Amino acid sequence: MIRSLALRDAAAELWEASLTHPFVRGIGDGTLDERVFQWYVRQDYRFLIDYGRLLSLGAARAPRLSWMRRFAALSLAVLETEMELHRSFAARWDVHDLEATVVEPATAAYCDFLLRVASLGDFAELVAAVAPCMWGYAEIGTALASSATSARYGEWIEMYASEEFGELAAWSRELLDEVEGDLDRMREAFVASSRHELAFWEAAWQSAAA
Numbered sequence: 001m002i003r004s005l006a007l008r009d010a011a012a013e014l015w016e017a018s019l020t021h022p023f024v025r026g027i028g029d030g031t032l033d034e035r036v037f038q039w040y041v042r043q044d045y046r047f048l049i050d051y052g053r054l055l056s057l058g059a060a061r062a063p064r065l066s067w068m069r070r071f072a073a074l075s076l077a078v079l080e081t082e083m084e085l086h087r088s089f090a091a092r093w094d095v096h097d098l099e100a101t102v103v104e105p106a107t108a109a110y111c112d113f114l115l116r117v118a119s120l121g122d123f124a125e126l127v128a129a130v131a132p133c134m135w136g137y138a139e140i141g142t143a144l145a146s147s148a149t150s151a152r153y154g155e156w157i158e159m160y161a162s163e164e165f166g167e168l169a170a171w172s173r174e175l176l177d178e179v180e181g182d183l184d185r186m187r188e189a190f191v192a193s194s195r196h197e198l199a200f201w202e203a204a205w206q207s208a209a210a
Ligand SMILES: Cc1ncc(CN)c(N)n1
Pocket: 044, 047, 048, 082, 132, 133, 134, 137, 197, 200
């Protein structure tokens, strides 16, 4: 089986649970409480700072110049374009201190995992750990765009359903298929990352009860 599809298969239940998670559904139909979404935007902002670091580590460790260039460009795109989406939501709420957000356990666990794999794993494990961040968000964005009825979180859906994100997801699959690496270790990293993605949605959802 094609390696990217084998990895996707190994995490199928986690991906389905993310796609059907009440937080994700609430973004899609616009019923998600704005305070809960704010919590997510703040945490995701802090996540994206470390995600940018992870992509820079990907650039530093890439064995091919074309991959190095792509990782470097992606790091910049996250720090500028993707985080700008969060800054624009925050500005709407008159929030100007996103960087000062206290990192919650689910965010810290995911960031620590990604940076540990990027530092101590091999390049193939790094690629496997980062893939669910790219491919998973594109899949969710596309699914919500095809069924969404509310414009409340429209910019969020638009970004992750965009052609650019679809292309990024396709590149991450290509990378999974082309990189030289051990399938078992890649599977472990891919599934762990997928589990952290689901935990992130769940933590955001549970923030409503806090
Ligand atoms: C937790 C998480 N994972 C992935 C993405 C998409 N870059 C994100 N914004 N946040």
